[in-house]
Amino acid sequence: AAGVIQSPRHLIKEKRETATLKCYPIPRHDTVYWYQQGPGQDPQFLISFYEKMQSDKGSIPDRFSAQQFSDYHSELNMSSLELGDSALYFCASSLEGLGSHEQYFGPGTRLTVT
């Protein structure tokens, strides 16, 4: 079965640079979520989109922005990167239209800021 795809899997950036993370949800899934997981931490919710509209917002820094496109893929844009942004970034998708609410996670993008 198709899973959530995230690219790139690994990314190394320098401080103050910009990064773009991409997420391709499971086909027919209508909702995308972004999470940040620091070392030894639980995942922290950043933002979600349902049918291409922002649905819920968590502790996402103003330096970050995200959107969901017409083909349902989503991108997380991160600017003015800081050392503390180094983390594993997960994208998850679900089929909310049928009331499933089961989030299926991608493999994550490991971002290292030097």
Added chain:
Amino acid sequence: AQTVTQSQPEMSVQEAETVTLSCTYDTSESDYYLFWYKQPPSRQMILVIRQEAYKQQNATENRFSVNFQKAAKSFSLKISDSQLGDAAMYFCASSARGYGQNFVFGPGTRLSVLP
């Protein structure tokens, strides 16, 4: 607001034995979901089991079952016939019902399975 607490940072179990991981939560929502996710060393987050709060019957998935005590706001996970592949970090999570509602995760319990 939602909070999830897992009071056991680490647990260990002998292979083929049974282990129970604890989780308590707090929520102001009247309708919500509870989940257990497993994160092995690969860091992939894998859904283990889901419980809808309005259902009184405890969810079961093969060797995994939950004990959902709504009044006590408790949601424990029981793993029967533990296998080496069950070794992972286990996260309890809650979410309100609604489109795109985020998950709130607990701090996790690291489970070791001893051969």
